[in-house]
Amino acid sequence: MLPWLGAPPLESPEDARLVDGCSVAVLGSGPAGSFFAYFLLEMAAHAGLRLQVDLYEPRDFSKAGAQGCNMCGGIISESLVQNLAAEGVNLPPAVVQRGIDSYVLHMDVGSVRIDTPLHEKRIGAIHRGSGPRDLSTARWESFDLHLQRRALARGARLIAGRVDAVDWSERRPWVRVRDGERKQYDLIAVAVGVNSTILPVFEALNLGYRRPKTTKTVIREYFLGEDVIAATLGTSMHVFLLDIPRLEFAAIIPKGDYVTMCLLGEDVDNALIEDFVGRREVVACMPPGWDAQARSCQCLPQMNIRGADMPLADRLVFVGDCGVTRLYKDGIGGAYRTAKAAARTAVFEGVSAAAFRRGYLPACRRIARDNDVGRIAFFLTRLVQRMRLARRAMYRTVVAEQSKAANARRLSGVLWDMFSGSAPYKDIFSRMLHPALMGALARSAAVSAVHSERPVPVEDKKS
Amino acid sequence: MSTGALGKVYEDGEILMRQGEAGDGMFVIQEGQVEIVVDAGGHSTRVRVAGEGEIIGEMAVFENVVHSATVRAMGRVRALTVDRRNFLRQINEDPSIAFRLVQTMSRRVRELSEEVVRLKRQS
Numbered sequence: 265m266l267p268w269l270g271a272p273p274l275e276s277p278e279d280a281r282l283v284d285g286c287s288v289a290v291l292g293s294g295p296a297g298s299f300f301a302y303f304l305l306e307m308a309a310h311a312g313l314r315l316q317v318d319l320y321e322p323r324d325f326s327k328a329g330a331q332g333c334n335m336c337g338g339i340i341s342e343s344l345v346q347n348l349a350a351e352g353v354n355l356p357p358a359v360v361q362r363g364i365d366s367y368v369l370h371m372d373v374g375s376v377r378i379d380t381p382l383h384e385k386r387i388g389a390i391h392r393g394s395g396p397r398d399l400s401t402a403r404w405e406s407f408d409l410h411l412q413r414r415a416l417a418r419g420a421r422l423i424a425g426r427v428d429a430v431d432w433s434e435r436r437p438w439v440r441v442r443d444g445e446r447k448q449y450d451l452i453a454v455a456v457g458v459n460s461t462i463l464p465v466f467e468a469l470n471l472g473y474r475r476p477k478t479t480k481t482v483i484r485e486y487f488l489g490e491d492v493i494a495a496t497l498g499t500s501m502h503v504f505l506l507d508i509p510r511l512e513f514a515a516i517i518p519k520g521d522y523v524t525m526c527l528l529g530e531d532v533d534n535a536l537i538e539d540f541v542g543r544r545e546v547v548a549c550m551p552p553g554w555d556a557q558a559r560s561c562q563c564l565p566q567m568n569i570r571g572a573d574m575p576l577a578d579r580l581v582f583v584g585d586c587g588v589t590r591l592y593k594d595g596i597g598g599a600y601r602t603a604k605a606a607a608r609t610a611v612f613e614g615v616s617a618a619a620f621r622r623g624y625l626p627a628c629r630r631i632a633r634d635n636d637v638g639r640i641a642f643f644l645t646r647l648v649q650r651m652r653l654a655r656r657a658m659y660r661t662v663v664a665e666q667s668k669a670a671n672a673r674r675l676s677g678v679l680w681d682m683f684s685g686s687a688p689y690k691d692i693f694s695r696m697l698h699p700a701l702m703g704a705l706a707r708s709a710a711v712s713a714v715h716s717e718r719p720v721p722v723e724d725k726k727s
Numbered sequence: 728m729s730t731g732a733l734g735k736v737y738e739d740g741e742i743l744m745r746q747g748e749a750g751d752g753m754f755v756i757q758e759g760q761v762e763i764v765v766d767a768g769g770h771s772t773r774v775r776v777a778g779e780g781e782i783i784g785e786m787a788v789f790e791n792v793v794h795s796a797t798v799r800a801m802g803r804v805r806a807l808t809v810d811r812r813n814f815l816r817q818i819n820e821d822p823s824i825a826f827r828l829v830q831t832m833s834r835r836v837r838e839l840s841e842e843v844v845r846l847k848r849q850s
Contacts (some may be wrong), residue, residue, distance in 0.1 A: 307823070344808045345733060347817050351754040352827050354780060354807075360731035382808055384735040404731065490730065499730075520730060601821070608823055630820065690817075 280578060280616035284314045286450040287576075288610070290420070291427050291462065293321035294334045294392070296584025296599035297455030298411035303419040304453075304607040311611055317419065318449075320441065322426035325409035329397030334408055335459065335483060335565035336595065337526040339364075339390035339501070339517060339697075342686035344597040349499075359410045360388040361520035362493075367501040367683055370545040373652070373659045377500060378680060381670030385499065387684055389519050394487040396522060396560035405644060406521050437579050451615045453606060457585045458566045472574035473582065476589075478566035482527040482537055485560040485602055488551060493518045496551045503683045504546065505649050506659075508539055512642065513592060515683070516549065522560060523550075528567065528592055563607050567592075571632050576620035581606045588628040591635040592642065593685025601627060638689030641682065641696065657709035664708070674701040733757065734794075734807035737800040746797040750787030752810045756780065759804035765796045776801065782831050788814055 282288075288304065290297045300318050308315045325332045340348075340355065350357065363385025368377045378388065390407040416422055425441035430452065432438070440446045456462055463475045488496070506512040512529040527540060540546060542558035571588030575581065583606045589598030602624075609615075609623030648654040658675065663677040665673040678695050681687040695701070737743055743754055746766055757780055763774045763783065765779050774796060777783050783798055788811050817824050 310826070343813050343817070346813055347824060349757075349807050350782070350809050350814060350817075350824055350827065352780065354755065354757055357729035357731040357733075360733055362730045363733045382735065384808055385733050386807065388731070388733055494730070604821060604823070606744070608821070628819070687813075688800060 273693060280619065281337045281614045282308070282315060282450060282610055285316070287318065287447040287448075288318040288451045288453065289427075289437075289447070290317060290319045290453045290455060291439070292455040292584075293319045293323075293325075293415070293422070294408055294455060294457060294584065295411055295455070295596045296457075296586075296603045297316040297321070298408070298415040299419040299600050299603035300453045300455055300583050300607050301415035302411070302418050303604045304610060305415070305420060307505050307607055308722055309418075313611065316329075317415075317421065318423050318447075319415060319420050320423050320425060320427050320439070321412070322424065323393075323408075324424070325393050325400075325412065326395045328399035328402065329561065330563075332393035332406060332409075333563070334392040334457065335563045337515070337517060337527065338390045338392055338407070338519065338524055339594075339684070340390060340407075341597045341684055342386045344594065345386050345388055347597075347600070350407070353414065355388055355390075355410075357501045359405045359407055360390055361404045362389040362499060362518050364389055364501050364517075365499050366678065367503050368549070368681075369659075369662065369679060370502060370504045370506075370549060371655045371659055372506065372545065373656045374663075375545070375549075376662050376666070378657060378662065378666070378673075378676045380680070381673075384393040387501065387686075389501075389517050389524075391522075396487070398487065398560045402632050411637060427462060428465075430462075430469070430496065446633045451610055453610075454580070454582045454586055455584045455603065459566050460476075460586065465585060466580075469577075471577040471580070473577070473592075474573035476568040476586065477568050477570035479530065480527070480532050480564050481567045482525075482532050482562065482564055484525040484537075484562045485522045486525065486550075486554075486558070487522050488554075490521050492551050493521070493523060497523060497549065501683065502549050502631060502677075504540075504543075505645070505655065506540070506543055506545060507649055507652075507655075508536065508543075510536055510538065511540065511649075512646065513683075514540055516546075523679070526718070532564070568595075571628065571635075575628060576617055576624060578617045579615050581610070581615075581620055581624060588631050590631060590685060591638040591689070593683075597685060598631060601631065610646040634688045634690050637693045641689050641693050644696065653709060653712060656712035657705050660708040660712055661704050664704075674698060675704065730803055734805050737804045737806065739800055739802050741804075743798040743800065743804070743806055744787075744794045747793050747843045750784055750794050752808045752809075752814070753782055753784040753788050754798070754808055755782055756805045757805040757807055760801045761798050761804055761806075762801050763796045763798055773842065782809075782828060785828055785832065787811070 364387035365385045366379040392408050394402045394406045427439045428442045429440040429513045436448045437452045438446045438448050466473050502516040510530045514527045517524045568585045568589050575587035583602040584599035605627035613619040613623040661675045665676050760778045
C-alpha cells in the first residue's frame, strides 16, 4: 500500500522557492484545499508567477449523500462571510441555503431569541456536498463545489483521484494516485481533513507530523421543507445548553429544505443522541408531529480538538483540519486562515521548512493559543450547563438585555460569538470577565435564588 | 428575496449611510446599485454609481471619521456590512486581505485624476 516511504532530505531556504513553471499538488478539495489553490494562484498572479496547481479530489461534490459530502455542520461564520466579501468572494444565494440573523438559546429554564445588532443576515447555512442522501433535486449548489469551481476558474486543474502514496526523490515530493502514475511536485499542500486514511502515510515519513487529537461528533439531517422551516425554526440558529452528561454543545441549523442537528461531546453515542432528541426543549422547537427517527441521514465524523504536531516540512504543508483549526466552531474559517497563510508563505517566502516555520507556523500558533483560551471558556459554559441557578441567572440576564442598546448587551454578545464562532476566544473570554457583566450575572443569580421561575418558551421563532 | 441572501435589503431610495454620520464599517454591494451623493454648498452632486461586488464606505474604516458622502439605494439593493473592528483585526493577522481594497482605492484615485484633467480642460 505504501511503496515509497522515506524521509526527504533537508533543503536550504534558498533552494526551495517557487519559480515560473513550478507545480503544486493540493491533496483534497474541501474548503482548505480550494482556498489554498485559489489564494496561491491569486497571489502568484500578483507576484508575476506562473504555477501549475493540481487539485486531487476523489469525491464528486455534485452528488447527494456520502459520495459528495464532507461531513460538517455547514455554517459560514459572520467573520468569514465578511472577510470573504472584503476579498471579493461573495457567497451567492444559489450556495447559501439560509441566511442566519439570530440565534435562540434553549435551556430548561426558558428560551430566548437574540438578534444581531444590525438585523442583518451575516451567517450562512450551507451544505458541504449537494445534500443528504434522500435528496431528489438539488436546489442549492454544494459549498465545496462552489469553492472548487472558484479555484478551477483561477487556473487550478482537478484530478479526480485519491492519493494513496507520497515519496521523496530527486529532492522533490512525488504523489501517486491509486492505480495511477507517480508525479513529481515542487510543493504538496495536504488538505484532507482528519477523517482521511492518507494521514498515517505522512506520519510514517518521520518528519515530526502527528495527526490532530480528535473527538466524535454527530451530524443528522432532517427533511422538513422550506415553508415548514420558515414557520418554525425561521432564520435562527437554535443552540441548546442542556444538562445532559457528556454533551458539550448542541445546535439545530435551518438550511433550505433540511435542518442539520449537530452534537459535540465526549464519546457521543446513540444513547446520548436519543436522550437529546427526546428532550422537551428540542421537540418544542421542531414542527408539531416531528419524528426524531425519520432522519434523512446521519454521520459520526471525527473533529479536530487539538492541532497536529509539526504541520510542515520541506515542500510540504498541512492546512485546515489535518493541521490546526479552531476549537469546536468555525472550522471553515480555520481552513480559510491556515490555507491563506500557507499560500502567502509559499509565494512570498518559499516552500522550505524554514520558510513555513517563519511564515506559516505563527498563524497556526495563534489559532492554537486562542483554542487554549477557548477551552477555559467552554469549561465555564459547561459549569453553567450543570448548575440550574447559573442557567437561570444567564437566562434572566439575557432576557433583560434585549431591551437595551446593542452595545450594552454584553452577555448576548458573548454568547453570540461563542456559539457562532465569530470572534477569537481570547476576545470572548475577556468580555466574559468584564466587571459589568459579572455584576449583572451576580444580581440575576441573587434574584433567581429567591424567585422560582417556570420555563418560558421563546416568543417568536419565526423569521 | 431568496432564503440564502446574505446581508440586508434596502428598498429604492433608502439610505445605507448618511454624509456627516459616524461610520463603524463599510459595505459590500451584493445585488443592485447605489448612488453616492455629496451635499456641499446647498447642492447635491452624484459622484458615482456603485454596483454588485463593489466596496463602499471604506474611508470610515481607516480614517475613523464621519462619512464623506451619502449612499442611497437605486432600486432594490442587498448589501453586507463589514465591521470596522473585525476587518482591522483581520488586517493585523493577514495584511493581504486589504489587497483588494487597496486596488479599489488605487482605481478610484486614477479615476479622480482623470476627472481633474477633464475638468481642467473644460475650464
